[in-house]
Amino acid sequence: MLKRNRKVGFYLTLPAVLLMAAMTIIPVVSVLQRALSGNEAFGRLFTSPGFSQVMVNTALWTVLSVVGALVLGYFGAMILQSKYLRGVGLWRSLFLIPWIIPGVVGATIWKWNFSRDYGQINQVLLNMGVISSPIEWLSDPNLVLFALVIVQIWSTAPFVILLVSAALTGIPAERYEAARLDGANGFNLLRYITLPAVSATTALSALTLVTWALNAFTIIFVATKGGPAGSSTILPVLLYQAFQTGDESMVAVIALLQLVLSAIFATVYIRSMRNELEESAA
Amino acid sequence: MKMTRTTRTLTWGTLSWVGLALLVIWTMFPIAVMVFTSFKPGNEVFAKPNTLLPQNWTIDNFVNVLTDSTVPQALLNSVLVGVLATAITMVLSLSAGYALARFRYRGSRALSLFILMGQFIPITVLLLPFFIAINAMGLIDTIGGLAITHLVITVPLVTWMVRNQFASVPIELEEAAMIDGSTRLGAVLKITLPVAMPGLAAAAMFAFLQSWHEFVFASVITQSPSSRTGPISLTEFAGEFTVDWGATMAAAVVLTVPVVIIFLCLQRYFVAGLTSGAVKG
Amino acid sequence: MNTRRLASLGVAALTAAALLTGCSTSGGSADGNSVTWWVPNWDAPAAKELVADFTKANPEIKVKLVETTADTLANKVSVALNSGTTPDVITELASRTQQYIAKDQLTNLDKLYTDAMPKSDFLPGTLADVSTGDKAFAVPYRWDNLGLFYNKDLFEKAGITEPPTTLDELKADAEKLSTGDTTGIGWQLGNSDSTILRFFGLAASAPKDPATNVDGAAHLTESSSKAALDIIGASVRDGWASKSSLEADSTAVRQLFINGQIGMYLGGVYDLVELQKNKMNVGTALAPGFDGPSKTAANGWVYLVPKASKNVSAAEKLVSYLTTPEAMNKLTLTFPARTSAAQDDRFHTDLAAPFAAQLSDHSIPAPYDPSWGKLAPTLFAQIQAVAIGQSTSEEAAKTIQQAADAALKGK
Numbered sequence: 001m002l003k004r005n006r007k008v009g010f011y012l013t014l015p016a017v018l019l020m021a022a023m024t025i026i027p028v029v030s031v032l033q034r035a036l037s038g039n040e041a042f043g044r045l046f047t048s049p050g051f052s053q054v055m056v057n058t059a060l061w062t063v064l065s066v067v068g069a070l071v072l073g074y075f076g077a078m079i080l081q082s083k084y085l086r087g088v089g090l091w092r093s094l095f096l097i098p099w100i101i102p103g104v105v106g107a108t109i110w111k112w113n114f115s116r117d118y119g120q121i122n123q124v125l126l127n128m129g130v131i132s133s134p135i136e137w138l139s140d141p142n143l144v145l146f147a148l149v150i151v152q153i154w155s156t157a158p159f160v161i162l163l164v165s166a167a168l169t170g171i172p173a174e175r176y177e178a179a180r181l182d183g184a185n186g187f188n189l190l191r192y193i194t195l196p197a198v199s200a201t202t203a204l205s206a207l208t209l210v211t212w213a214l215n216a217f218t219i220i221f222v223a224t225k226g227g228p229a230g231s232s233t234i235l236p237v238l239l240y241q242a243f244q245t246g247d248e249s250m251v252a253v254i255a256l257l258q259l260v261l262s263a264i265f266a267t268v269y270i271r272s273m274r275n276e277l278e279e280s281a282a
Numbered sequence: 283m284k285m286t287r288t289t290r291t292l293t294w295g296t297l298s299w300v301g302l303a304l305l306v307i308w309t310m311f312p313i314a315v316m317v318f319t320s321f322k323p324g325n326e327v328f329a330k331p332n333t334l335l336p337q338n339w340t341i342d343n344f345v346n347v348l349t350d351s352t353v354p355q356a357l358l359n360s361v362l363v364g365v366l367a368t369a370i371t372m373v374l375s376l377s378a379g380y381a382l383a384r385f386r387y388r389g390s391r392a393l394s395l396f397i398l399m400g401q402f403i404p405i406t407v408l409l410l411p412f413f414i415a416i417n418a419m420g421l422i423d424t425i426g427g428l429a430i431t432h433l434v435i436t437v438p439l440v441t442w443m444v445r446n447q448f449a450s451v452p453i454e455l456e457e458a459a460m461i462d463g464s465t466r467l468g469a470v471l472k473i474t475l476p477v478a479m480p481g482l483a484a485a486a487m488f489a490f491l492q493s494w495h496e497f498v499f500a501s502v503i504t505q506s507p508s509s510r511t512g513p514i515s516l517t518e519f520a521g522e523f524t525v526d527w528g529a530t531m532a533a534a535v536v537l538t539v540p541v542v543i544i545f546l547c548l549q550r551y552f553v554a555g556l557t558s559g560a561v562k563g
Numbered sequence: 564m565n566t567r568r569l570a571s572l573g574v575a576a577l578t579a580a581a582l583l584t585g586c587s588t589s590g591g592s593a594d595g596n597s598v599t600w601w602v603p604n605w606d607a608p609a610a611k612e613l614v615a616d617f618t619k620a621n622p623e624i625k626v627k628l629v630e631t632t633a634d635t636l637a638n639k640v641s642v643a644l645n646s647g648t649t650p651d652v653i654t655e656l657a658s659r660t661q662q663y664i665a666k667d668q669l670t671n672l673d674k675l676y677t678d679a680m681p682k683s684d685f686l687p688g689t690l691a692d693v694s695t696g697d698k699a700f701a702v703p704y705r706w707d708n709l710g711l712f713y714n715k716d717l718f719e720k721a722g723i724t725e726p727p728t729t730l731d732e733l734k735a736d737a738e739k740l741s742t743g744d745t746t747g748i749g750w751q752l753g754n755s756d757s758t759i760l761r762f763f764g765l766a767a768s769a770p771k772d773p774a775t776n777v778d779g780a781a782h783l784t785e786s787s788s789k790a791a792l793d794i795i796g797a798s799v800r801d802g803w804a805s806k807s808s809l810e811a812d813s814t815a816v817r818q819l820f821i822n823g824q825i826g827m828y829l830g831g832v833y834d835l836v837e838l839q840k841n842k843m844n845v846g847t848a849l850a851p852g853f854d855g856p857s858k859t860a861a862n863g864w865v866y867l868v869p870k871a872s873k874n875v876s877a878a879e880k881l882v883s884y885l886t887t888p889e890a891m892n893k894l895t896l897t898f899p900a901r902t903s904a905a906q907d908d909r910f911h912t913d914l915a916a917p918f919a920a921q922l923s924d925h926s927i928p929a930p931y932d933p934s935w936g937k938l939a940p941t942l943f944a945q946i947q948a949v950a951i952g953q954s955t956s957e958e959a960a961k962t963i964q965q966a967a968d969a970a971l972k973g974k
Contacts (some may be wrong), residue, residue: 010381013377013378015377015394016375020400023400023412023433024400027403027407031407044937050941050944075301075900079305091306093545094309096542098312103427103495104516105531109313111810113312113315115810116807117332117824118328118329120311120315120334136806154308162484163443163481163484166480166484167450169480170477170481172482204443204446208439225753225754227753227943228948229953239404239406245937245939246933247937247938251407255406256401263402263445266399266402267370267395278323328818328821328822410642413642413648417646417648422648501635505629506629518604521633521831522633523831525814
C-alpha cells in the first residue's frame, strides 16, 4: 500500500538533493577540471619520496581510529545500558564532553599530555616507576601516529556512544525477555538480538568515522604538523599544507584522490545497506 | 539457585561500575587538564615540574575572557548558527530520510549516494565558491550566511541517520494507524516520530555539534564580532608569536559548560521509556 | 492528497527557513567615503588611536576597523582577494604579498613613495618583498629578524664570559652548558615556518656556495644545506640541542629558556617583553655564523590596498598617514621599516641593539616565491629527519636539493 506513491518519495527527497547539488556540483567540477587537465602536481605527488609513507599512514590512521572508536563507543553504550547503574543521564552527558570541546583545544590538551617535558602521562609513568626516562610520544617516529590515533578516538568515540545508545534503547525489552524464556544466554542475546538491531547504526557510525578520519587535520596539525620527518602526515594534512602554501594544483590533485577513496567507502556502504533497504521498503 | 543469582548480580553490578569508572577517567582526565589550566597564572602553564593542579589559583583568565574578549558573544553566535543549521538540516533530512526509508523509486539509490558524497568533499575546495555565493546573497558576516555553509557538512549524514531510524520503525505500526482512519502525515507524527525520537534527537545533536566545531568556513565568512563563532574567538588569545594558554583554556571552559548543561536538560529525549511504551501501544 | 501535503510540508518549511535567514541580513552598504581596514588584533589598540587622529585630520573619511587573528588571517585574505570582495586596506605579512601581486590583486602604491617618503628611507630588503621590478604594491611598516638570546646566569655557572660569535663557539658553549636538566640550545623544530627560516639564514651564510634569494626564490646548494643541517638537525641528534626541540614552537622554546632548560636560542626581539616579565637575566647578541655573524631571514608586516577596493583614493590617504614616521613608530611591535622612524630610544637599548644591527647589516629577506612554499614540507621533514637520526646531513641535503630543483623548474 505504501509502495504505490513512488512520486511522493521522489518529491520528498528533492529538497535535500537540490541543496546538495547547489552546494557541491560547481566546486567538484572545477576540481576535476583542474586536476585532470595535464596537471604537473600528479607527478610531484606520486614521485615525492614521502608519498607511500603518507598512504600507509592514512590507512593505519583510518583503520585504527575507526575500529578504536567503535570498540570504545560500544563498550560505553553497553555500560550505560546496564541496569545496575544509577545516574545514567549524567554519565552519558559526561561522556559526550570530549565531543563538545572545540577541536583545537582538545588537540592542545593532548599535545601537553604527551609532551616530553610537561606531560602528565610521562609524569605518572615516571612516578609509578614504569619508565625511567620520559617517552617521546610526539617525536619518536615509531610512536607518534599511535599517540595521535588515541586523541582521535578520544574525541570521536562519544559520537558512537550517543548513536549506539539511541539504537539500543530502541530494542523492546520484551524481545530480551522472550529470548531468555527460551533459554538464550548472554552471548546469544548479543548475537541474535542486540547486534542485528544495531547493525545499521554500526555501518553508519563506521561511515561517519571514516569521513572524519579522512578529513581530520586539526589534531595532527596542532600536535605535530605531520612530523617528525613526515611520520604522522596523512592525506588531509598534506591537503591542508598545500592549501596553506597556495599550491592550488596540488590541492586539486589531493582532493580528487580523497574523493575517490571516499566514493569507494560510500559505495561499499550503500551496497551493504541494500538488503536492509529492500527488506524495509518491499 | 537464589545464591547464584545474587552472586551474578553482584558480579555484573561491580563490573558495570568498574567499566564506568574506567571510562570516566579516560574521558575526564584531559578535561581536568583543561579546567585546571584555566585557573593557572600564565607562567605556570609550562612550569617544570608540571602539576595537574595550579600552584597559585587565579580567576584572572576568566575575568579576561568574560570582560575583554568576544567569547561571550561568540558563544551566543555559535549556538544561533548551530540551532539554525540544525533546524534547516532536520527539515530537509526528515523529509529525505523518510522517503529513503519508506519508498523505492527509480534512482533512489543514486540520489542517496549523491547526497552522501557531499560529506566527502574537502572543505578547502568548497571555501572560495561558498564565499562568493554567500557574498552574492549579501550574507557575508552574518549568522545566517554561516549556517547555510554548514548545511554541506550536516545534511548528508543526518539524512542517513534519519533514514536508518525510520527504517527501524516497523511499517506495520504506521499502516495500522492509517487503517484506523489517520492520514499518513498523522500516522507519521503520532506513531513513527515518537518511536524514532531517540535516534532523531541523536541526529539533531550530531548536526548541532558539526556546526559547533566548524572552523574553516567560519574563519572566512565571519568578520566582525557580531557573527564570529566560538572556535574563531579562541584564536584571539594567540598572538603572532605567543599564545595565552590560560585564557584559551578558560575560553574553552566558558564555551563548553553551557552546551553540556543544555545537553543534560535534553536527556529525556534519549531515554528508553518513550520508545518501548510506543511500540507496545 | 495526504501525500501531496506531506511533500509540500518540506518545501514550505524550507522556504520559511530561507526567509528566516534572509531576515538576518545586515546588508553591508558601500558608503561613499568609508574605508574598511583589516588589522591584526595585536595591533588593534594602537590602530584605534591612529585612526582617531586620522579622522580628526580627514573628517570626511570614515574608517571601519575589522580585527583579524593570526590563525585566520591567511585564509581570510586569500579568499577575499580571490573572490573580488575585499576590504580597502589590509595589514598582511610581507612574505605573502608576492602571491597576491602575481594574481594582479593589489593596487600599485608607487605614488605614495613621495619626497616625504622616499624609497631610500626603507630598510634594505623591505621593498623587494612587495615589488615587482620597481613597482611597489604595498608599504612595509614593521620589520624584524632573529638574534641570539642567552641566559647570563647559566653562562656564568658554566664559566663562559662572552656570547658565542661563531658556530664553533656556539657548539663549544652549548656542550659546556649541557649538564643535568639543561641543554645548550633549543630550536623550534615543531613549527615548519620557524624551522625553515632558521635553516635558510644559516644556509645563506655558508662560506662556500651559500644559498641565495633571487627575486624571492631560494636557490639552495647541496653544500650550504649540509652545513646548515649540521647545525640545526645534528645538534639535536648529538645532544647539544634539547630533545624537546622536535615538539617545540616559538612559545615552547621561550618557555624552555625561561625554565632554564636551555641556555640559548635564536628568537625575535619581540620575545624581550615576555623574558623581562619573567625577570630573566638575559643577554642578546648577533646570531653566530660560520665565520663571524650569520645572516638571519627578515620578514615584516605591510599595508596593502586591494585592486577591488571600492575606495582606493581614501584607502591610499589612510595608508600614507599610517606610514609617516610618527605613526610607524607607534604601531610597530618590533622595529619600524623606515630608518627615519627608528629614532625612538626603545629601539636603541642595550638588549635591542644587536637586533637592530642584525637587521641593518646581517639580514637576508625571507624567500617569498611560491616555489619556496612548495618546497616547505620537504625541507621541514628533512631537517627533522636529521634531528631524529633518520638520515645524515649528506642524504638530507641531497634530497632537499632534488626537491628544490624540481620546485624551481615547476616555476
